[in-house]
Amino acid sequence: MPARVVRTEIEAVLLIEQPLFRDHRGYFTEIFTPTLREEMGLKEGFVQDNMSCSSKGTLRGLHYQIEPHGQGKLVRTVSGSVYDVAVDLRRGSPTFGKWIGRELSEENGLALWIPVGFAHGFIALEDQTRVLYKTTSAYAPQAERSLLYSDPAIGVAWPIAPTKVTDKDAAAPPLSEADTNFVYRSNS
Numbered sequence: 001m002p003a004r005v006v007r008t009e010i011e012a013v014l015l016i017e018q019p020l021f022r023d024h025r026g027y028f029t030e031i032f033t034p035t036l037r038e039e040m041g042l043k044e045g046f047v048q049d050n051m052s053c054s055s056k057g058t059l060r061g062l063h064y065q066i067e068p069h070g071q072g073k074l075v076r077t078v079s080g081s082v083y084d085v086a087v088d089l090r091r092g093s094p095t096f097g098k099w100i101g102r103e104l105s106e107e108n109g110l111a112l113w114i115p116v117g118f119a120h121g122f123i124a125l126e127d128q129t130r131v132l133y134k135t136t137s138a139y140a141p142q143a144e145r146s147l148l149y150s151d152p153a154i155g156v157a158w159p160i161a162p163t164k165v166t167d168k169d170a171a172a173p174p175l176s177e178a179d180t181n182f183v184y185r186s187n188s
Contacts, residue, residue: 003030005039010100011093013086013118014040016074016111029109032074032134040113044072046134051078054124054131057163061121062087062147062156062172066181069143070116072136080129081105082122083159087147087175090117093184097175099156104131117182119147121169123158145179146172 004017016036020027030036032046052060062085065071075084085101103125104110114120122131149156149165151174173179 003033003036003039005036008100008102010086010088010095010098012115013100014113015102016040016076016113018076018109018111020109031076042072044136046074046136048135048138049132050135051130051132054082054129055164056124056127056129057160058124058129059121059149059158059162059165059169060123061085061169062119062149063121064089064119064145064147064180065137065140065143066145066179067116067143069137069140070182072116073114073120073133074111075104075114075120075122075131075133076109076111077104077106078130078132079106080124080126081107082124082129082131084112084122085120085156085158086112086114087119087154087156088117089119089147089178089180090182090184091180093117096184097154099154101156103159117184121149123160123162125160147178148172148174151175
């Protein structure tokens with residue numbers, strides 16, 4: 001049974017429902033296939049895979065890279081669970097400054113596609129949560145930026161209070177001062 005690509009309330013952000021084939025040994029799932037790439041409408045390929053391990057309450061984000069190093073991210077949780085968030089930073093977008101969040105867990109097998117032009121972050125809902133994500137551009141420290149995770153103008157409703165946040169993330173600018181260079185293009 002192939003993955004199912006589900007459109008979300010923010011254009012271009014996709015929820016990927018991956019079937020988990022379970023038996024007495026555990027489960028098996030396909031992570032990424034040419035068919036899924038086609039269904040997602042991806043033009044770019046992935047160039048880097050990243051993985052993090054976090055304890056409950058750890059907040060990572062909201063991060064992005066400005067152009068020409070913008071990163072699209074396909075995010076999934078391989079153990080534990082997170083509340084994963086994307087914020088639209090594309091100037092001129094009808095959803096500029098809006099956010100979307102979904103719980104991604106080992107149990108539900110969901111993945112979230114976050115295209116270039118969005119800030120991304122998550123909070124770990126369990127100890128020893130491992131998040132794996134594929135990116136369309138390599139890490140470029142000179143292009144790295146952050147957006148304040150608690151900016152009231154965005155209003156992300158984190159399901160639990162963050163207990164572990166880096167100084168850098170805590171001091172990130174709000175949306176009104178964010179350094180972005182993304183421009184909305186219909187179907188981007």
